[in-house]
Amino acid sequence: xxxxxxxxxxxxxxxxxxxxxxxxxxxxxxxxxxxxxxxxxxxxxxxxxxxxxxxxxxxxxxxxxxxxxxxxxxxx
Amino acid sequence: xxxxxxxxxxxxxxxxxxxxxxxxxxxxxxxxxxxxxxxxxxxxxxxxxxxxxxxxxxxxxxxxxxxxxxxxxxxxxxxxxxxxxxxxxxxxxxxxxxxxxxxxxxxxxxxxxxxxxxxxxxxxxxxxxxxxxxxxxxxxxxxxxxxxxxxxxxxxxxxxxxxxxxxxxxxxxxxxxxxxxxxxxxxxxxxxxxxxxxxxxxxxxxxxxxxxxxxxxxxxxxxxxxxxxxxxxxxxxxxxxxxxxxxxxxxxxxxxxxxxxxxxxxxxxxxxxxxxxxxxxxxxxxxxxxxxxxxxxxxxxxxxxxxxxxxxxxxxxxxxxxxxxxxxxxxxxxxxxxxxxxxxxxxxxxxxxxxxxxxxxxxxxxxxxxxxxxxxx
Ligand SMILES: Cc1cc2nc3c(=O)[nH]c(=O)nc-3n(C[C@H](O)[C@H](O)[C@H](O)COP(=O)(O)OP(=O)(O)OC[C@H]3O[C@@H](n4cnc5c(N)ncnc54)[C@H](O)[C@@H]3O)c2cc1C
Numbered sequence: 001x002x003x004x005x006x007x008x009x010x011x012x013x014x015x016x017x018x019x020x021x022x023x024x025x026x027x028x029x030x031x032x033x034x035x036x037x038x039x040x041x042x043x044x045x046x047x048x049x050x051x052x053x054x055x056x057x058x059x060x061x062x063x064x065x066x067x068x069x070x071x072x073x074x075x076x
Numbered sequence: 077x078x079x080x081x082x083x084x085x086x087x088x089x090x091x092x093x094x095x096x097x098x099x100x101x102x103x104x105x106x107x108x109x110x111x112x113x114x115x116x117x118x119x120x121x122x123x124x125x126x127x128x129x130x131x132x133x134x135x136x137x138x139x140x141x142x143x144x145x146x147x148x149x150x151x152x153x154x155x156x157x158x159x160x161x162x163x164x165x166x167x168x169x170x171x172x173x174x175x176x177x178x179x180x181x182x183x184x185x186x187x188x189x190x191x192x193x194x195x196x197x198x199x200x201x202x203x204x205x206x207x208x209x210x211x212x213x214x215x216x217x218x219x220x221x222x223x224x225x226x227x228x229x230x231x232x233x234x235x236x237x238x239x240x241x242x243x244x245x246x247x248x249x250x251x252x253x254x255x256x257x258x259x260x261x262x263x264x265x266x267x268x269x270x271x272x273x274x275x276x277x278x279x280x281x282x283x284x285x286x287x288x289x290x291x292x293x294x295x296x297x298x299x300x301x302x303x304x305x306x307x308x309x310x311x312x313x314x315x316x317x318x319x320x321x322x323x324x325x326x327x328x329x330x331x332x333x334x335x336x337x338x339x340x341x342x343x344x345x346x347x348x349x350x351x352x353x354x355x356x357x358x359x360x361x362x363x364x365x366x367x368x369x370x371x372x373x374x375x376x377x378x379x380x381x382x383x384x385x386x387x388x389x390x391x392x393x394x395x396x397x398x399x400x401x402x403x404x405x406x407x408x409x410x411x412x413x414x415x416x417x418x419x420x421x422x423x424x425x426x427x428x429x430x431x432x433x434x435x436x437x438x439x440x441x442x443x444x445x446x447x448x449x450x451x452x453x
Binding site: 049 | 265267309338339367422
């Protein structure tokens with residue numbers, strides 16, 4: 001069964017939100033959705049750029065208060 | 077009160093020594109006992125591996141007997157944990173012994189898993205173990221020119237290592253007089269050349285200045301050893317003559333086997349450093365799942381917080397400090413200059429221009445580590 005897991009990458013400069021997402025994507029199974037929480041303003045563009053380049057699926061991206069919530073589905 | 081420390085590396089040792097001093101009276105009165113279980117009788121200063129890979133340190137300089145680093149009141153056993161039985165507050169060791177605890181601290185570190193990337197182990201040199209660092213030095217010595225690629229697995233400990241090894245390669249080939257025959261290309265997993273924005277801002281013009289090429293959004297997928305080509309998840313590739321890798325990491329197998337955390341990374345409260353769902357279990361260093369660099373420096377600062385809190389809980393019934401995400405990293409910018417990055421959860425590092433005195437400070441720290449890990453610095 002596919003899972004939805006939340007990665008709390010708020011307030012981190014190193015390893016940083018995208019590095020955290022890549023770590024968890026490697027652990028996830030195909031079909032899983034990961035929700036990344038980030039307070040880094042660059043995340044909103046950095047994450048979709050990587051997701052599109054690798055060929056995963058960007059499910060949603062929204063900013064609630066100061067926190068970006070980005071959902072990504074692992075496709076391969 | 078039985079305190080069990082699992083792991084006698086950087087974090088576990090600093091924690092146990094700090095605690096033994098804070099609780100010297102309680103230990104003398106037999107109200108507290110500190111036991112440490114580790115997997116080795118040796119303690120390795122891992123940052124020294126980078127210098128071994130360039131022939132600047134010998135492997136035997138990296139080790140001390142673990143027992144010699146510990147306060148005499150600590151009951152130390154080389155007997156790794158094979159089973160965590162958290163519900164019963166006990167662990168079972170390789171020798172079959174059961175150790176019960178009231179408070180446990182887990183600091184088992186991380187391990188490299190190059191086998192997760194096909195071809196990486198056979199096709200690349202690395203410096204994340206003693207044997208590989210020596211082998212890398214021998215390969216560098218024999219190298220007479222061609223394409224050198226640097227690739228970075230995720231996650232990895234010591235996030236500064238990719239840029240440090242790259243600057244060191246430049247200086248090494250320069251010192252051998254063959255820099256003009258070597259093309260150095262650095263590959264990095266995310267969209268800039270370092271995950272810390274200020275490190276990326278500083279390193280990029282430095283790379284440009286000394287002729288180091290770079291490709292970002294490059295997550296190594298496989299190495300075609302026969303044809304000497306490294307390929308990325310993103311669909312690009314690089315033909316190499318010499319490939320240097322920072323291998324991907326995982327936590328220890330026992331952490332995964334006993335379902336303490338996916339990938340061997342234990343879910344940890346970012347301020348209290350307790351394991352999620354287990355208030356009497358603390359987690360330190362590489363094996364946490366915290367969004368903090370996997371460095372000795374983070375392990376050190378975390379160990380101080382945990383030691384102070386365990387001691388204060390015993391003395392006054394309450395913790396007194398929270399971990400603020402503090403990390404301090406030296407950054408070697410080649411063989412004779414260095415700078416540093418200091419940051420925490422809230423404040424990014426502000427990088428200064430590298431200079432010679434920071435490099436010599438780092439070289440002194442390579443020796444001072446042994447004082448630091450004893451808890452005297
Ligand atoms: C090449 C390189 C360069 C580095 N450079 C730097 C640097 O410049 N600055 C910096 O801050 N950090 C650096 N680091 C990272 C740093 O060494 C680690 O992050 C640090 O050692 C982590 O401390 P730790 O206590 O979590 O784990 P470790 O120090 O790795 O200790 C883990 C301990 O757990 C024990 N253990 C393992 N399994 C078990 C078990 N089942 N039961 C009991 N014990 C067990 C091991 O024997 C070991 O004693 C570098 C690392 C490398 C490899």
